[in-house]
Amino acid sequence: MSAVKRKLKTLSLAEKLEVLQAAKSCKKKKDVAEQFGLPMSTLSTIIKNESDIMKKIQNGQSLSCKRQRIAEFPGLEECSLKWFEQCRSQNISVSGLMLQENAEIYSKSPGLTNFRASNG
Structure with missing residues (x-):
C-alpha cells in the first residue's frame, strides 16, 4: 500500500461559513468533506468550532482572513x-x-x- 500525501488547505472564514451551511443542509458529512476537499477530521473541527467562527464574523473580522494573529x-x-x-x-x-x-x-x-x- 502506498503512502497518500495530503495537501494542507487553510480555509478563510468565508469558506468555513460555506462549509457550515453545507453541513447544516442535511447533507452527509462525507459528501460535504468531498465537496470541499477536506478530511473528515477537519470538517468535524469546523463544525465543533462553529460558535467561534460566528463570533469572529460578528466582530467584523475579514471574511478573507485565514489566520488570526x-x-x-x-x-x-x-x-x-x-x-x-x-x-x-x-x-x-x-x-x-x-x-x-x-x-x-x-x-x-x-x-x-x-x-x-x-x-x-
Whole structure:
C-alpha cells in the first residue's frame, strides 16, 4: 500500500461559513468533506468550532482572513496604530524605522518588559 500525501488547505472564514451551511443542509458529512476537499477530521473541527467562527464574523473580522494573529502587547499596538493614523491624516510619511522607534518609546511608558520592536 502506498503512502497518500495530503495537501494542507487553510480555509478563510468565508469558506468555513460555506462549509457550515453545507453541513447544516442535511447533507452527509462525507459528501460535504468531498465537496470541499477536506478530511473528515477537519470538517468535524469546523463544525465543533462553529460558535467561534460566528463570533469572529460578528466582530467584523475579514471574511478573507485565514489566520488570526493576536498581538502580544495589544495596548502598545493600539497606541502605535493611533500614532500612525494621526501621522497619515496629516500627510506625514512614516517609515518602518519610525514605527519601531515610536513603539520603543511607548513600550517604556507603561513599563512593558521583554518588548523588542521588529520589522513585523
